[in-house]
Amino acid sequence: MHIQDVLPRNAIPSIDDPTFGTEYIGDDGEDVIVVETTPARAYPVRILSYHEIVNDVFGDSDRIESWSRPPGDSTDESRPVAVTWCPICASAVVYDRRVDGRVLTFGTSGRLADDALVMYDRETESEWKQPLGKAINGPLNGHELSAVPASVISWKQFRSEYPDGIVLQPVHGGDGDPRGESPRTVYEMTPYERYDAAEGFGLREMRGEGRERSWDREDIDAKTVVLGISHGGDAVGYPVKQVQNAGGVVSDIVGDLDVIVVSSGNDIHAFEDPGYEFELREGVLYGDGTKWDITTGRSVDGRTLPRVASRRLYAFAWQDDHGPTSFYGLTSATHD
Incomplete structure (x- = not known):
């Protein structure tokens, strides 16, 4: 570290x-x-x-x-x-x-x-x-x-x-701001958007200082969005692309916890798996004879899938903490 x-x-x-x-x-x-x-x-x-x-x-x-x-x-x-x-x-x-x-x-x-x-x-x-x-x-x-x-x-x-x-609500900007700036101006996103769009990663890419870092993987980019789940001494990172390549729905076990990970567009969510066969079609999750909202886990008949505690982050940060074999769906990963 x-x-x-x-x-x-x-x-x-x-x-x-x-x-x-x-x-x-x-x-x-x-x-x-x-x-x-x-x-x-x-x-x-x-x-x-x-x-x-x-x-x-x-x-x-x-x-x-x-x-x-x-x-x-x-x-x-x-x-x-x-x-x-x-x-x-x-x-x-x-x-x-x-x-x-x-x-x-x-x-x-x-x-x-x-x-x-x-x-x-x-x-x-x-x-x-x-x-x-x-x-x-x-x-x-x-x-x-x-x-x-x-x-x-x-x-x-x-x-x-x-x-x-x-x-x-914002802390700075608006009435009483010493520079007379609006909250939107104070909380300017341009530098963060520039960093997100850049190929590099880490402090050096963000601020032009600090150590240079390299990324030697070809199966996943350093800034791929990953949903990481840790449970029972196990940790699995689910890259958005790998989940979508699997049809948008992945059933897996992390520790002793059965989970489903669902991804559509830029969104990715994890819920406890009740054991149904799920399928994602045009952004709608189908299972057990009904439709489920992938954002909330709510079904049209009033049921709700419990959301799993997780963290959303870039792949390089997940790998820093859990190693190169902790990604779902990659050739070097333990969960496939």
Whole structure:
């Protein structure tokens, strides 16, 4: 693991008191990280690219009940979470902030491990590698955070699938901004879009500094989007292309967990496999005599497939943590 200091601690400020609304400052096609609490919450990548961590609490009545949540309708009472995003790795993971009975609050350390965000917790000052969710230094070294089921979809999809959902509001810009800039201007995406479109990867490609890295695989690109699932000591990364080459639906076992991974277009989702024969046709999932929405896992007859906790990230970041044989559907992979 290669660790480097890049910025002072907290130079990229986390959001520790998030607020939510119904309006979004970005465009329809922009990605948001979605957690299906009640109501569903969207965390825009546009905002997370400038903050990287949101320390939030599901079930906080001061923030949820103001959006007309029916009493007792949430299954996430007082669940502290960290919604995390590493722009270099395109790594989106939501973690439970509870470790050994203690609630942790996360900030940015200013360090990178294998070009990935290193978070630190303010309670013990342990450092955590963001895509892995594991402490790599400090009193909690070796401890792992539990991932929370979440998805990455477009803002337009979120508005369609979760009409009562709420979205994280910007911290900067608008009324009172010292430069008089709008939130959209403050949260400018051009440098991140330029990085995503470039062939290279890592800090050097993002900022023109740091070590040069090479990618010696021909079966998958370094920036291929992968959905990674870790369970029971096993870890499998599902590249979008490989899932789509398999017809858009893959049934697999990770540890002792039966999963289905579904991909259409740029989207990829994982659910617990109930044992039905599934088929994807024109973006619609068919199984057990009914249709299922691949974004939400809901069927037209009212059933819902439980979403599997996962992380969406670039292939190079998954390989850094789990090795070259951890990809589904590739000749060197263990799951095929």
